[in-house]
């Protein structure tokens with residue numbers, strides 16, 4: 375392979391990674407990191423120069439900020455770093471929990487230490503049980519058993535950088551996080567936003583759909599009483615006034 379051919383092939387590979395929208399929307403931080411590892415390797419191999427790397431990384435960053443802005447207004451759904459209780463909707467009984475995409479039955483895990491795995495990518499996510507290979511579909515935060523019974527995924531925590539954070543149930547904490555995330559978003563501060571994003575998404579609150587937390591509108595908003603955000607359906611925040 376000539377140096378020109380190598381460069382063309384490597385650029386095509388990188389472009390393919392950049393254009394992988396399913397991965398980008400499902401895992402924006404990981405998408406950005408893997409694209410940037412690629413340009414780092416290309417620079418080290420002498421295939422691109424510093425300026426080319428800079429321009430390519432700028433494209434990756436722009437794709438990241440597009441993705442997270444879109445996701446900020448998207449409906450909530452299963453998060454790969456989330457910890458969930460699995461609650462039978464009809465009886466409110468918790469039958470188990472999911473952590474690190476692994477299911478553990480409340481009645482004690484099986485001989486292998488766990489009882490199931492979450493597999494697939496949105497919108498085709500499934501929980502597959504280990505013992506009988508039964509498959510339950512995951513839509514948003516709703517699990518449908520093969521019997522047709524419905525189970526809710528109630529989030530209890532969120533893993534960021536290997537650390538478990540409890541989900542935010544307190545209105546003041548949520549407000550402070552919304553404000554700091556907004557600054558990080560405007561300044562394109564990747565590190566700051568990367569950490570705030572999963573916490574905002576897993577919080578017991580969501581942006582008010584009437585005033586959209588718009589500074590000029592929320593003051594008179596009846597829907598959120600001027601807060602700019604509202605409790606998510608089915609959640610019981612501890613300090614929402």
Ligand SMILES: [Zn+2]
Pocket residue numbers: 582583584585586587592595596597598599600601602603
């Ligand atoms: Zn409002």
